[in-house]
Amino acid sequence: MKAKPTFKLEHWLALGFFGLNLIFTVIIFISVYVQMRSSLLERTRNQLRSINLLKEKLVQSYLHDKVSEASHTISYFRRHAEVDSDLKERLTVIEDVREAYVKKPSSENSFPALVDSLFQLSLGNDLYLGTLPVGFGADSASFFICLNDTAFSVLLLFSMQGIQNVLMERSGMGATGESYLVGPDRKLLTLSRFLPNQQPSTIQAKTTGVTEALAGQAGILIYPDYRNVMIIGAYRPVRFQNINWALLTEIDLSEAMSPVYAIRDQFIGLLILLMLVSLAISLFLSKQLSRPILALREKILRLSQGVLPPTQSQSHLMIELVQITDAINRLIKALRRTAVFAEQIGEGNLSVDYVPLSNKDELGHSILRMREQLLKLNQEKNALERETKKNLLNAQEAERERIARDIHDGIGPLLTTVRLKINAMQQPVHLKQELLELIDSTLNELRSVSRNLMPAVLMDFGPGEALAMLVDDLRKNTNITFHYLNELETVNSNLEKEIGIAVYRICQEALNNAVKHARATVIQLTVTEFEDHIDLFIRDNGRGFDPTVSTKGSGLRNISERVSILGGDIAVNSGPSGTVIEIELPLPNDKNNFS
């Protein structure tokens, strides 16, 4: 057993359209997104790298500047041989110098311990730069420059303000971009953009970039920064003499990627819109496509219920649908034609014709066969009906004949016997005469009754003679002129008793009509026997009648009945100048038929 499909055609179509759209759009979106993301990332990296590099150069040149400024100041001092205090003063004027110390080997100077240790550290080097730890008159770490001359040594302690300014310079870093320096202790040297009120030295930056840079590596990576926020960070070491710093240039990943995210969001919005539109179009299209199919399904369903829907031509978008509709319309038309035919058959109209739709039109052929069967049945029924009527009529005629004979040949002779007896009686003549007259009139009545029932002449001499007798009687009893022509064969007559009786009865009826109703003055009767039929011709010059109206109760109906029973034809032509009745009765053609 097949699983019953529960999805409608239009849903399938809509799903198909929509799904295809969805897959297509998503693939395009993802590929565009990935492409954009990677190119944006690449651009951001390049930018960060160049900023990082630029900042390093700036820091380097700043440090150089400070070194050369210090050197120039010393040279100037030496050329002009000013006093020592002037040198200190001049050195302090150098920007960003917080403290300046001058040490002469000749004189015993007293310096703070840290300063001493710094002098010690740089001993033996003409120039010594290093990182200044926290706590020396400053809240944050910075750097120092130590210059050793033959005459004296100079120690300059710097604040980070100058480098800070260099790093803080805007260079298209957006809202979250920053560059900062980290010392070897992994603490910030410059201000954090995000935590401006916090001392840099209190901020630990144990990030990947810092580790790499302090180890002397430069590069660019994505990793969480000291705030634990994902960033894209470019890093490189800053080395100058004994300075070993890490320079980091970073931007929040979210900001760097924000155009991509914006585009992604737009894309998603667009996608949703597209999907909605696509869904709507899919539904509309599938409805358009499925509606005619559903209409056809409705038609076929109604056909299967035996209802013939009207055939209307619809314009469809698809040629196949037009063809299917056309085919179904043709089917409906053909079925309707067959149905009309069947209906006609059902109503008993068996003469209706029907051309089968094709050689294989089973329904049509079945109905045609049914019609043949009905026709045959009808014919059989008619034949049977005719046969029944014929038998009834024959029985009636036989009965009449028997009664007529019984009266004529049975009672008649008895009466004549009575007559003989009376004749032989010894009675007065007048009494005998009276009785004899009574018997004679009884005998006449008896003969008349017998003849009316069935003329003996008809039985013994056939209809020709019986009609001659009838015409003779009518001549005697009316003033009508009769022309009787008997053309029946006298020698080899084909006539059966049954047909003989019918001929006589028909003519009798017709003559009676003419005599009683037509007010005719001349009546012509011709009975002709041909090889295969008998021709009856009765004409009068009476007033005529309407053969279609006045058949009720008149003899014409009896005549027609008898003619039809014998399978004959009758033609009645009546008008004001008279009536002509022509009848043909077929004769059984046994004589010529030896089969």
Add this chain to the structure above:
Amino acid sequence: MIKIILADDHQLFRNGLKALIKTNSSMQVVAEAFDTQTLLEVLTKISADVLLLDISLPDGSGLEILQEIKAKYPGLKCIMLTMHQEKQYILQSVKMGADGYLLKDADEQELKEAIEQVHAGGKYYKNKISDMIVESFAAATPEKKLLTDREKQIVKMVADGKITKEIADLLCISVRTVETYRSKIMKKLEVSNSAEMVRLALKKEII
């Protein structure tokens, strides 16, 4: 003495008739038969002068055996004694060789007259019947003719050059009937077309 045989199926009638004949001393009923079969047997055994023969007998018609009886016994005079008074029976009787025709309701006098007349070698028919016979024989003469009156009429019309439709109109019969007549006539004259039919009819002086 006139010897008489009675052939009638009614016992009572025969008795009445016998009684009637008995009153006449010159006549005597020598035998009786109630049907044709018995009659033919009786005739082989008993000779008689006059046979009173009924037409309607149980096993056949008196008219049917009349010719046979007349042929076998030429001396036997036959009088039909019947209820039928229609001329067809009378004419048929004459044709078959009956010597007289008498109705059963005839008077005693008529009966005696008839028996005596035929016994004397004459025929007995009442006046009215005699007229009828003459009339009928006059009418019956053309019975031997090849064509009937209507057929002759049609041949004549064909000879006059009338077409079938005209003939049909003139005779007030259908065209089909005229056609049938023509083919019937041609068959009778043994010709195959109208021209031959007319020629032969003229030659035989039929028209």
